[in-house]
Amino acid sequence: MASTEGDRENIRDFSLRVGRFIDDEGFGRLEFADWHSLFETLFKHTAFNEILKRRKVIFVVDEFPFLLYSNKAIPSIFQKIWELIMKKNNIMLLLSGSAVSVMESEVLDYRSPLYGRRTGQWQLQPLDFSYMKKFLPNYKIRELAQVWFVVGGIPEYILKFNPALPFWKNIQENVIKKGAYLYREAEVLLNEEFREPKNYKLIFKAIALGHSTLGEICNYTGLDKSMVSKYLDVLEKLHIVRERIPVTAPAKFKKRLYSLVDPYFNFWFRYVYPNRIELEANRHEEVLELIRRDFHVYCGHMFETLIEELVRNKRVLKEFSFSKIGGWWHRDKEIDLVALNGEKKEALFGECKWQERVDAERVLAELRDKARSVDWHRDKREERYAVFAKSFKEKIEQPDLLLFDMSDLERVLGMTGSK
Numbered sequence: 001m002a003s004t005e006g007d008r009e010n011i012r013d014f015s016l017r018v019g020r021f022i023d024d025e026g027f028g029r030l031e032f033a034d035w036h037s038l039f040e041t042l043f044k045h046t047a048f049n050e051i052l053k054r055r056k057v058i059f060v061v062d063e064f065p066f067l068l069y070s071n072k073a074i075p076s077i078f079q080k081i082w083e084l085i086m087k088k089n090n091i092m093l094l095l096s097g098s099a100v101s102v103m104e105s106e107v108l109d110y111r112s113p114l115y116g117r118r119t120g121q122w123q124l125q126p127l128d129f130s131y132m133k134k135f136l137p138n139y140k141i142r143e144l145a146q147v148w149f150v151v152g153g154i155p156e157y158i159l160k161f162n163p164a165l166p167f168w169k170n171i172q173e174n175v176i177k178k179g180a181y182l183y184r185e186a187e188v189l190l191n192e193e194f195r196e197p198k199n200y201k202l203i204f205k206a207i208a209l210g211h212s213t214l215g216e217i218c219n220y221t222g223l224d225k226s227m228v229s230k231y232l233d234v235l236e237k238l239h240i241v242r243e244r245i246p247v248t249a250p251a252k253f254k255k256r257l258y259s260l261v262d263p264y265f266n267f268w269f270r271y272v273y274p275n276r277i278e279l280e281a282n283r284h285e286e287v288l289e290l291i292r293r294d295f296h297v298y299c300g301h302m303f304e305t306l307i308e309e310l311v312r313n314k315r316v317l318k319e320f321s322f323s324k325i326g327g328w329w330h331r332d333k334e335i336d337l338v339a340l341n342g343e344k345k346e347a348l349f350g351e352c353k354w355q356e357r358v359d360a361e362r363v364l365a366e367l368r369d370k371a372r373s374v375d376w377h378r379d380k381r382e383e384r385y386a387v388f389a390k391s392f393k394e395k396i397e398q399p400d401l402l403l404f405d406m407s408d409l410e411r412v413l414g415m416t417g418s419k
Contacts, residue, residue: 002066010067011038022047035077039085056090064095065102075106079113100238101193123239126153128315129306130413136163141410142390143167146295149302150175152263157182168288176272176284176291183279186268193238199223201273203231204260207241208269212257232258240265247326247338248376263302270298296354303354304336307388311339311350316404316412317386320348333370337386345377350386358389360396360403 002010011032018038019028024047032038042048051057061067067074078093086093095114097103107114108121132144135158139147146167151157160181161170175182190197190204199221206220214232218225235241242261245253260266271294272279275287304327310316312325322339329335337350349371351363367385386402388409395403404412 002061002063004066004069006070007034007067011035014038018042022051036081036085039081043085043089052090056092058092058094059086060094060096062096063098064107065097065099068102068106076113079117082114082117099192100240104237127155127158128153128313129310130315130415132158133415135159136161138163139167141406141415144415145303145306145406146299148306149263149299150267151182154262154264157185157264168292171291172284172288175267176275176279176287178279178282178284182264182268183272186265186272199227199231200235201269203228203235204265204269205273207258207260208266209274212259213255214258217258244327246328246330247324247340248328248374259305263305266302267298300352300354303388304352307350307352308337310409310413311337316409317348317402320346320384322346322348328374330373333373335367335370335374338374340376345381346384347371347374347376347381348384348386349374350388353387353389355389356391357393358387358391360387360389360392360394360401363387364396364398364401 003013011034015030015032015038016028019025022042022045024045027042027045030041032041048057064074071077078095082093095107097107106112108118109115129144129148131153132148133139133141135155136144136147143166147158147161147170150171151161160174162174165173174180177183187197190200194200202221202223203217206217209220211217211220214225214228217223217232218228221228223231232241232243236243240261242259244257244259245251245255260269271287271291275290278284278287307316308325308327311322317339320339321341321344323342324340326338327334327336328338335349336352337348339348339350340346349367351367353363364385364387367387371383371385384400384402386404388404391405392403410416
């Protein structure tokens with residue numbers, strides 16, 4: 001586990017661990033001038049070479065970007081170590097880091113000394129929604145969905161929710177209360193990732209409050225259009241913001257919409273950041289009431305996001321195969337979810353309603369009407385429809401219709417035991 005203490009301390013800590021691994025405490029007490037001399041000495045060590053004869057050795061450096069903070073030459077140093085010492089041996093070198101921007105620019109970028117030497121790369125994704133039950137076993141599935149709307153699938157964030165507390169008490173104590181981990185986490189991440197966090201905060205806040213086009217974001221933030229475009233491009237590359245176009249639109253479609261990928265960022269910039277003055281004054285009960293009044297609107301948007309993710313990851317509707325999935329809009333018409341299979345000319349049109357006792361027949365009629373405006377293999381496609389809701393007034397049956405209430409989602413996702 002790397003730290004920001006500089007090369008000397010990191011080399012000392014690493015050599016201590018290596019000494020324990022090769023059962024030579026003396027190795028850990030040696031003073032090495034640099035990383036290269038440490039690995040050169042290790043690969044000459046008899047005990048280490050005996051281990052290499054029997055099995056592969058894996059070196060894992062977690063939080064690799066921390067090494068770069070005090071020594072910008074680290075990528076070049078590890079490139080040389082790999083080429084001259086490790087490459088020909090039975091070794092795997094694994095570098096990981098949570099600072100996405102640093103990993104992208106200093107490790108994976110084509111200008112990095114390490115570029116072209118990796119045998120693979122993996123961007124760790126948040127946990128699937130179905131695992132929420134493992135963290136909060138006493139929560140009902142609707143409450144689990146609400147937790148996901150607030151923190152997404154990041155394990156460390158979910159762990160901040162106390163299983164013994166109800167949802168809104170957790171929000172009050174562990175999200176919006178001054179001093180809580182989730183109260184400051186978004187700000188910490190921004191300060192770590194960006195040199196100009198102030199402008200990024202304005203853009204995040206604009207998107208979280210529903211300003212989704214480039215023009216709307218510029219008007220809200222007061223920033224120049226070219227500047228906002230540059231920032232959005234950076235955020236897309238870091239997988240923080242997603243650029244959206246109608247699922248049937250060509251790649252050059254101009255009227256793009258922008259949304260925050262991470263639910264925690266969405267929640268924080270919608271409710272915490274705009275109310276920092278009140279929260280700093282410990283008026284969190286007043287802010288909690290404000291959140292509760294607006295939360296159903298926020299949940300409606302996040303429910304669409306969750307369902308799209310579940311369909312995209314083949315956790316729901318897994319019996320169907322789709323080549324393109326997304327939303328669709330044209331003028332005054334909008335469909336929450338459209339999934340297309342170009343080879344079979346199959347289209348699925350879906351609506352997501354975070355509401356009780358949804359009138360499935362009425363929603364289906366409206367959905368069929370909107371689907372007629374979707375210009376994709378007209379009169380040649382096979383159509384299916386899906387409606388997702390908290391609950392339905394009445395379950396109806398039609399050959400081309402699929403209905404999912406929260407109980408259905410619980411069953412399909414294998415989240416048994418939810419109440």
